[in-house]
Amino acid sequence: MFYLTDEQKMLQDAARRLAEEKIAPRAAEVDRSEEYPWDNIKLLTEAGFMGMTIPREYGGQGLTYMDAVLVIEEMAKVCGVTGRIVVEANMGGVGAIMKYGNEAQKNLAAGLVLAGDKPAICITEPGAGSAATEMSTTAVKQGSSYALNGIKHWITGGGVSKLHLIFARVVEDGEDKGIGGFIAVRGEAEGLKVGTREPAMGLRGIPETEIIMENLVVSEDMMVVPPEGLKRGFAGLMNAYNGQRIGAGTVALGVAQGAYEHAVNYAKTREQFGRPIAEFQGLQWMLADMSIGLSAARALIHNAALNAKGGFPNMREAAQAKILASETAIKVTNDALQIHGSAGYSRNLPLERMARDARMFTIGGGTAQVLRTQVAGSILEMRTPQTRDGYARLAAKKMAAE
Ligand SMILES: Cc1cc2nc3c(=O)[nH]c(=O)nc-3n(C[C@H](O)[C@H](O)[C@H](O)COP(=O)(O)OP(=O)(O)OC[C@H]3O[C@@H](n4cnc5c(N)ncnc54)[C@H](O)[C@@H]3O)c2cc1C
Numbered sequence: 001m002f003y004l005t006d007e008q009k010m011l012q013d014a015a016r017r018l019a020e021e022k023i024a025p026r027a028a029e030v031d032r033s034e035e036y037p038w039d040n041i042k043l044l045t046e047a048g049f050m051g052m053t054i055p056r057e058y059g060g061q062g063l064t065y066m067d068a069v070l071v072i073e074e075m076a077k078v079c080g081v082t083g084r085i086v087v088e089a090n091m092g093g094v095g096a097i098m099k100y101g102n103e104a105q106k107n108l109a110a111g112l113v114l115a116g117d118k119p120a121i122c123i124t125e126p127g128a129g130s131a132a133t134e135m136s137t138t139a140v141k142q143g144s145s146y147a148l149n150g151i152k153h154w155i156t157g158g159g160v161s162k163l164h165l166i167f168a169r170v171v172e173d174g175e176d177k178g179i180g181g182f183i184a185v186r187g188e189a190e191g192l193k194v195g196t197r198e199p200a201m202g203l204r205g206i207p208e209t210e211i212i213m214e215n216l217v218v219s220e221d222m223m224v225v226p227p228e229g230l231k232r233g234f235a236g237l238m239n240a241y242n243g244q245r246i247g248a249g250t251v252a253l254g255v256a257q258g259a260y261e262h263a264v265n266y267a268k269t270r271e272q273f274g275r276p277i278a279e280f281q282g283l284q285w286m287l288a289d290m291s292i293g294l295s296a297a298r299a300l301i302h303n304a305a306l307n308a309k310g311g312f313p314n315m316r317e318a319a320q321a322k323i324l325a326s327e328t329a330i331k332v333t334n335d336a337l338q339i340h341g342s343a344g345y346s347r348n349l350p351l352e353r354m355a356r357d358a359r360m361f362t363i364g365g366g367t368a369q370v371l372r373t374q375v376a377g378s379i380l381e382m383r384t385p386q387t388r389d390g391y392a393r394l395a396a397k398k399m400a401a402e
Pocket residue numbers: 120121122123124128129130131153154155156157200203208360363364365366367368369370373386
C-alpha cells in the first residue's frame with residue numbers, strides 16, 4: 001500500500017510474524033477451550049501491542065489508529081479473539097480515558113493496559129441495546145462520590161478485565177444530569193460484580209458477561225466527562241467509540257482475509273474431475289468477488305483511520321467502514337467455507353470458526369441497521385430520532401425556538 005510509511009510496514013511485518021508463529025498455532029484451542037488467552041496477552045504486551053496508542057508521556061508509544069489497524073488485521077487473520085483484544089487495548093474505553101480523562105485517570109488506565117489489561121467498556125443493558133441512552137444504570141451523587149446501581153450485559157472481558165469504563169445516568173439532588181463514564185477496577189472496587197456468561201456463537205476466547213453494580217462507590221475524580229459536558233456526555237463519549245468501530249471493522253476484515261487466503265490455497269490444491277477446483281469459473285468468480293469486498297472494506301477502514309489524524313475517526317467514515325467490513329466478512333467467510341466443501345464444515349479446519357467469529361460484527365458496537373441510520377443522518381444533515389414521538393418533539397422544539 002503506497003501510503004504506508006516504512007515504520008508502518010515494519011510494524012505490520014512484526015505483527016504478521018508474531019501472529020503466524022505464535023498466535024495462529026493456539027487459535028483453535030482458544031476457541032475450543034473458551035478460555036481467555038493469557039499466553040497471548042503476555043506476547044502482545046512484550047511486543048508493545050497492548051496500549052500502543054497511549055501517548056508517550058504516559059508510557060505508551062503514541063502510535064496512531066492507522067498503526068493499530070495494521071496490527072489488528074494481522075492478529076485477526078489468524079485469531080479473531082486476539083484481534084479483538086488489541087482493539088480494546090488501544091481504542092474504545094482506553095481511547096476515551098486518554099482523551100477526556102484527568103491525570104489520575106490517564107495514569108491509572110495507562111498503567112493497567114500497558115501491563116496487559118484489556119479494558120471493558122460497559123454500555124449495553126438488557127433493556128437498552130441500540131437504544132443505549134435509555135440505560136437505567138444510575139450514578140447518584142453522594143458527597144464527593146457516586147453510587148452506581150444497575151446491570152450491564154454482553155460486556156466483553158467481564159471477569160478478565162480489570163479496568164472498567166461504565167456508562168451511567170448521573171443523578172444529582174434527584175435531577176437527571178445526563179450520561180457520564182465511571183472508572184472502576186475489578187478486584188479493588190466493592191460492588192462491581194461479574195454475572196452470567198453468555199454462551200456466545202463465536203469469538204469464544206473472550207467472556208461476554210453481565211457486569212452488576214450494587215452500590216458501587218466511585219469517587220468523583222473517576223468520572224469521565226467529555227468536553228461537551230454531561231448533557232451531551234453520551235454523544236461525546238461515543239466519539240471515542242468511533243475508534244472502537246474501525247477496530248471492530250478491522251477484526252472482521254482480518255478474519256475474512258484469513259478465510260479468503262485459506263480458500264485461495266485450497267482451490268489451487270484440491271482436485272476434482274481431474275483438475276484443481278480453481279479451474280472452475282464458478283469458484284474463480286467467488287474468489288474475485290471476495291477479493292473486491294476485502295479491498296473495498298480495507299480502503300474504507302484505512303480512510304477513516306488516516307483521517308482521524310491523532311483524534312477520533314469521523315462518525316460517518318467509521319460507520320461506513322464498519323458496515324462494509326462486517327457485512328463483507330460474513331459473506332467472505334461463508335464463501336471460503338463453501339469453497340472447502342465438507343472440509344470447510346469440519347472443525348478440523350478454521351473455516352467454521354472464522355464464519356462464527358465473523359458473524360458478530362454487524363451486531364456488537366452498533367448494529368448495521370443503526371449505523372446506517374447514523375450515516376443517513378450525517379448525509380442528510382438532520383437528526384434521526386428513533387422513538388415514536390421523536391420527530392414531533394423535534395418539530396415542537398423548533399417551533400418554540402422560532
Ligand atoms: C459479541 C458481542 C460483544 C459485545 N460487547 C459489548 C461490550 O463490550 N460493551 C457493551 O456495552 N456492549 C457490548 N455488546 C452489545 C452490543 O453493543 C449490542 O448488542 C448492540 O448495541 C445491539 O443491541 P441489542 O443486542 O440489544 O439489539 P437490539 O437493539 O434489541 O436490536 C435488535 C434488532 O433490531 C434492530 N434495530 C434496533 N433499533 C433499530 C432502529 N432504530 N432501526 C433499525 N433497526 C433497529 C437491530 O439492528 C437488530 O437487528 C456486545 C454484543 C456482542 C454480540
